[in-house]
Amino acid sequence: GDCGTSPSIGGNDSVGRGTVGSVANGGKCTVTFASNWATNAPVCSVHNETTGALVRPALPTVTKVEFTGTLLASDVLSYRCEQY
Numbered sequence: 001g002d003c004g005t006s007p008s009i010g011g012n013d014s015v016g017r018g019t020v021g022s023v024a025n026g027g028k029c030t031v032t033f034a035s036n037w038a039t040n041a042p043v044c045s046v047h048n049e050t051t052g053a054l055v056r057p058a059l060p061t062v063t064k065v066e067f068t069g070t071l072l073a074s075d076v077l078s079y080r081c082e083q084y
Contacts, residue, residue: 003029
């Protein structure tokens, strides 16, 4: 809902790639994990493969993580999350 109109995502809870939807999204994309992480929220990193604009993981929990930054329609974001 917050990653533009008709965004897409592929991968799993640990690593994946998503594409921002076709309408401006206000600079936030939330990834909801398929399974809860064990005890602690994972440590995540994210990279904008399309423009190289800075994107940061924010507010990670055991159920989701928000990626925030300057996001344009069709930007491709790759992420990695690991348990510690």
